[in-house]
Amino acid sequence: MVATLRVGWATDRGAVRQFNEDHVFAGGRVVAVADGMGGHAAGDVASAMAVDVMSQLDGQSEHLRPDEVVAALGMRGVDDDGRCACGGVGGEGGAGRDGWSPAEWALRWVWNLPEVSVALSGMSSMEQVVDNIRIASDAAPGALTERQLAMLARAREAYMTRTKIACTECGYCQPCPQGVLIPDVFGLYNEAEIFNAWEGSRRMYAGIAKASKDASRCVECGQCEAACPQQLKVIELLKEAHTALAIE
Ligand code: SF4
C-alpha cells in the first residue's frame, strides 16, 4: 500500500503586521513552513529565504537528514560533539549553537575574497574585538560554500528589491549649502521600506526637520547632483522621501 500525503495551507498576515511573514513550500519530499519571524525586521525576507533554501533540497536526497537541513540553511548549529542545535546529529563540528550573526556573515563574506588581506571593522566593545579575531582566524579565502554564497546573493537581491534609493551614503554630496542631510534622509527612507520601520524612520526624520536639515530645505541648486557618483536625481528623490517620511 502506498501512502499519499496531500498538503494544503492558508496564511494570513493577521491583525498586527503590515506584511505577511509566512512562507510555505510543498514539494515531492520536502514540506517547509517558515511561520513568520515574530515581526522581526525584514522577517518576510528571512522566511522567504529559508523556504527557498528548503525547496532546493526537494529531490536532492531520498532520506533528508537533519545535518543536510542545517548545512543548507547555513546555520552551523552544531556543537563540538557533533550535536545539532535542533537536537539531531550534525555533520559539521566546531561552531556555536546560535549560527552566524549578520555581522559574522558580512565579515566572512569579506574574508572569503582572495584579494582581501586587511579588513577594517569598527568595534566598540572588547566582545566585538574577540569576536572579530575569532572570525578572522577561522575564515579563509574561498571558505564559503557555493550554497552559502548563493544564499547571500539571494539575501542581497531580496534587500535590493526593497531599496527605494540606490544611495550608498558615501557623503560626496555633503555639505549641502542649505544643510540638507541627504545621505541620512535617503538612509531613513530605505530603512523604513526594507525593514518596515516607518514609525522609527519618521520619528528620526522629525528630529532632522527640527534641526532644519530635512529635505524641505532644498532650494534645488543642483550641487549635490553634480557630485553624486551614483548619478542620482537627488532633488526629485528628496521630494519623494520627504513625502513619505514627513509627519504632517
Ligand atoms: S539641490 Fe538641494 S539638496 Fe542638493 S545641494 Fe542644492 S540645496 Fe542641497
Ligand code: SF4
Ligand atoms: S553622493 Fe549620491 S550616493 Fe553619495 S550620499 Fe550623496 S546621494 Fe548618496
